[in-house]
Amino acid sequence: MILEHADIRIDPANAADFEVAIVHGLNSVIAKAQGYCGHKVNRSLESPGRYILTIFWATLEDHTVGFRQSPAFTEWRSIVGPFFLQPPVVEHMELVNQAD
Template sequence: MILEIADIRIKPGQQAAFDEAIQRALTTVMGRVKGAHDYSVNKCIENPERYVLQIMWDTLEDHTIGFRESPLFAEWRAIIGPFFAGPPLVEHFEVLVKG
Protein backbone atom coordinates (compact mmCIF):
# COMPACT_ATOMS: atom_id res chain seq x y z
CA MET A 1 0.00 0.00 0.00
CA ILE A 2 1.09 3.53 -0.82
CA LEU A 3 -0.02 6.64 1.05
CA GLU A 4 -0.48 9.80 -0.99
CA ILE A 5 -0.35 13.04 0.96
CA ALA A 6 -1.45 16.22 -0.81
CA ASP A 7 -0.85 19.52 0.97
CA ILE A 8 -3.48 21.84 -0.50
CA ARG A 9 -3.70 25.62 -0.10
CA ILE A 10 -6.92 27.27 -1.24
CA LYS A 11 -7.84 30.86 -2.01
CA PRO A 12 -8.84 32.90 1.07
CA GLY A 13 -12.52 32.97 1.93
CA GLN A 14 -13.32 29.81 -0.04
CA GLN A 15 -13.35 27.31 2.83
CA ALA A 16 -17.08 26.50 2.89
CA ALA A 17 -17.27 26.09 -0.88
CA PHE A 18 -14.08 23.98 -0.94
CA ASP A 19 -15.36 21.80 1.92
CA GLU A 20 -18.41 20.96 -0.19
CA ALA A 21 -16.42 20.54 -3.40
CA ILE A 22 -13.82 18.14 -2.03
CA GLN A 23 -16.50 16.02 -0.38
CA ARG A 24 -18.36 15.91 -3.70
CA ALA A 25 -15.18 15.06 -5.62
CA LEU A 26 -14.34 12.23 -3.23
CA THR A 27 -17.83 10.70 -3.34
CA THR A 28 -18.40 11.08 -7.08
CA VAL A 29 -14.92 10.41 -8.48
CA MET A 30 -12.80 8.38 -6.02
CA GLY A 31 -15.27 5.51 -5.87
CA ARG A 32 -14.63 4.89 -9.58
CA VAL A 33 -10.82 5.00 -9.40
CA LYS A 34 -8.96 1.68 -9.59
CA GLY A 35 -6.57 1.10 -6.72
CA ALA A 36 -7.83 3.92 -4.45
CA HIS A 37 -9.02 2.92 -1.00
CA ASP A 38 -9.30 4.81 2.26
CA TYR A 39 -9.07 8.57 2.21
CA SER A 40 -9.28 11.43 4.66
CA VAL A 41 -9.31 15.20 4.43
CA ASN A 42 -7.79 17.18 7.28
CA LYS A 43 -8.49 20.89 7.69
CA CYS A 44 -5.86 23.01 9.46
CA ILE A 45 -7.00 24.83 12.58
CA GLU A 46 -4.27 27.49 12.59
CA ASN A 47 -4.41 28.14 8.84
CA PRO A 48 -7.99 27.60 7.56
CA GLU A 49 -6.90 27.77 3.90
CA ARG A 50 -4.68 24.67 4.33
CA TYR A 51 -5.91 21.11 3.87
CA VAL A 52 -4.13 17.76 3.88
CA LEU A 53 -5.66 15.02 1.73
CA GLN A 54 -4.56 11.44 2.38
CA ILE A 55 -5.41 8.58 0.01
CA MET A 56 -4.30 4.95 0.24
CA TRP A 57 -3.41 3.35 -3.10
CA ASP A 58 -2.64 -0.26 -4.02
CA THR A 59 0.41 0.86 -6.01
CA LEU A 60 2.17 4.11 -6.88
CA GLU A 61 1.24 3.56 -10.52
CA ASP A 62 -2.47 3.35 -9.64
CA HIS A 63 -2.17 7.01 -8.68
CA THR A 64 0.51 8.40 -10.98
CA ILE A 65 -0.57 6.62 -14.17
CA GLY A 66 -3.96 4.96 -13.72
CA PHE A 67 -5.64 7.99 -12.14
CA ARG A 68 -3.57 11.00 -13.20
CA GLU A 69 -3.60 9.99 -16.87
CA SER A 70 -7.33 9.18 -16.93
CA PRO A 71 -10.44 11.23 -17.69
CA LEU A 72 -11.38 10.84 -14.02
CA PHE A 73 -8.46 13.10 -13.06
CA ALA A 74 -9.81 15.86 -15.31
CA GLU A 75 -13.21 15.42 -13.63
CA TRP A 76 -11.55 15.58 -10.19
CA ARG A 77 -9.59 18.72 -11.02
CA ALA A 78 -12.65 20.43 -12.54
CA ILE A 79 -14.39 20.11 -9.17
CA ILE A 80 -11.60 21.14 -6.78
CA GLY A 81 -8.96 22.83 -8.95
CA PRO A 82 -10.65 26.25 -9.13
CA PHE A 83 -10.15 26.67 -5.37
CA PHE A 84 -6.36 26.11 -5.39
CA ALA A 85 -4.16 29.07 -4.48
CA GLY A 86 -1.29 27.16 -6.12
CA PRO A 87 -0.42 23.61 -7.13
CA PRO A 88 -0.73 21.13 -4.23
CA LEU A 89 2.44 19.53 -2.90
CA VAL A 90 1.93 15.79 -3.46
CA GLU A 91 4.20 13.10 -2.05
CA HIS A 92 3.95 9.33 -1.70
CA PHE A 93 4.91 7.21 1.28
CA GLU A 94 5.35 3.53 1.98
CA VAL A 95 3.60 2.44 5.14
CA LEU A 96 6.23 1.30 7.62
CA VAL A 97 4.07 0.65 10.68
CA LYS A 98 0.30 0.77 11.04
CA GLY A 99 -1.63 0.42 14.28
Protein backbone atom coordinates in the same frame (compact mmCIF):
# COMPACT_ATOMS: atom_id res chain seq x y z
CA MET B 1 -0.36 0.36 0.33
CA ILE B 2 0.67 3.79 -0.94
CA LEU B 3 -0.42 7.02 0.72
CA GLU B 4 -0.74 10.07 -1.50
CA HIS B 5 -0.42 13.25 0.57
CA ALA B 6 -1.59 16.44 -1.13
CA ASP B 7 -0.92 19.75 0.64
CA ILE B 8 -3.70 22.01 -0.62
CA ARG B 9 -3.95 25.78 -0.11
CA ILE B 10 -7.19 27.67 -0.70
CA ASP B 11 -8.63 31.06 0.21
CA PRO B 12 -10.06 30.54 3.74
CA ALA B 13 -13.12 32.57 2.72
CA ASN B 14 -14.05 29.68 0.39
CA ALA B 15 -13.57 26.90 2.95
CA ALA B 16 -17.20 25.83 3.24
CA ASP B 17 -17.66 25.57 -0.54
CA PHE B 18 -14.31 23.81 -0.93
CA GLU B 19 -15.21 21.21 1.68
CA VAL B 20 -18.44 20.42 -0.14
CA ALA B 21 -16.57 20.21 -3.47
CA ILE B 22 -13.74 18.00 -2.23
CA VAL B 23 -16.15 15.51 -0.65
CA HIS B 24 -18.17 15.45 -3.87
CA GLY B 25 -15.03 14.92 -5.99
CA LEU B 26 -13.68 12.19 -3.74
CA ASN B 27 -16.95 10.29 -3.65
CA SER B 28 -18.00 10.73 -7.28
CA VAL B 29 -14.62 10.50 -9.05
CA ILE B 30 -11.67 9.27 -7.01
CA ALA B 31 -13.54 6.54 -5.13
CA LYS B 32 -14.28 4.89 -8.49
CA ALA B 33 -10.61 4.72 -9.55
CA GLN B 34 -8.84 1.40 -9.80
CA GLY B 35 -6.68 0.82 -6.73
CA TYR B 36 -8.48 3.37 -4.56
CA CYS B 37 -8.53 2.13 -0.95
CA GLY B 38 -9.85 5.12 0.99
CA HIS B 39 -9.07 8.70 1.90
CA LYS B 40 -9.07 11.31 4.64
CA VAL B 41 -9.16 15.10 4.56
CA ASN B 42 -7.62 17.16 7.35
CA ARG B 43 -8.03 20.92 7.85
CA SER B 44 -5.25 22.88 9.58
CA LEU B 45 -6.12 24.65 12.80
CA GLU B 46 -3.09 26.94 12.67
CA SER B 47 -3.12 27.77 8.95
CA PRO B 48 -6.59 28.70 7.68
CA GLY B 49 -7.02 27.57 4.10
CA ARG B 50 -4.57 24.66 4.39
CA TYR B 51 -5.78 21.08 3.92
CA ILE B 52 -3.95 17.77 3.81
CA LEU B 53 -5.66 15.21 1.60
CA THR B 54 -4.50 11.63 2.03
CA ILE B 55 -5.64 9.05 -0.49
CA PHE B 56 -4.81 5.39 0.04
CA TRP B 57 -3.86 3.54 -3.16
CA ALA B 58 -3.10 -0.15 -3.68
CA THR B 59 -0.02 0.70 -5.79
CA LEU B 60 1.88 3.81 -6.83
CA GLU B 61 0.93 3.17 -10.44
CA ASP B 62 -2.77 3.14 -9.57
CA HIS B 63 -2.35 6.83 -8.79
CA THR B 64 0.42 8.00 -11.11
CA VAL B 65 -0.66 6.10 -14.22
CA GLY B 66 -4.16 4.69 -13.80
CA PHE B 67 -5.69 7.82 -12.30
CA ARG B 68 -3.45 10.74 -13.26
CA GLN B 69 -3.38 9.74 -16.93
CA SER B 70 -7.12 9.17 -17.17
CA PRO B 71 -10.05 11.46 -17.98
CA ALA B 72 -11.08 11.07 -14.32
CA PHE B 73 -8.14 13.26 -13.28
CA THR B 74 -9.43 16.10 -15.46
CA GLU B 75 -12.90 15.65 -13.97
CA TRP B 76 -11.46 15.72 -10.42
CA ARG B 77 -9.46 18.88 -11.11
CA SER B 78 -12.49 20.61 -12.61
CA ILE B 79 -14.29 20.08 -9.29
CA VAL B 80 -11.54 21.10 -6.83
CA GLY B 81 -9.00 22.95 -8.97
CA PRO B 82 -10.84 26.29 -9.06
CA PHE B 83 -10.28 26.59 -5.29
CA PHE B 84 -6.49 26.13 -5.38
CA LEU B 85 -4.33 29.19 -4.70
CA GLN B 86 -1.36 27.21 -6.09
CA PRO B 87 -0.83 23.69 -7.37
CA PRO B 88 -0.96 21.18 -4.49
CA VAL B 89 2.32 19.70 -3.30
CA VAL B 90 1.92 15.94 -3.69
CA GLU B 91 4.14 13.27 -2.18
CA HIS B 92 3.81 9.51 -1.98
CA MET B 93 4.49 7.60 1.24
CA GLU B 94 4.58 4.00 2.35
CA LEU B 95 2.82 3.04 5.57
CA VAL B 96 5.36 1.80 8.10
CA ASN B 97 3.20 1.55 11.21
CA GLN B 98 -0.31 2.45 12.31
CA ALA B 99 -2.23 2.12 15.56
CA ASP B 100 -6.03 2.31 15.71
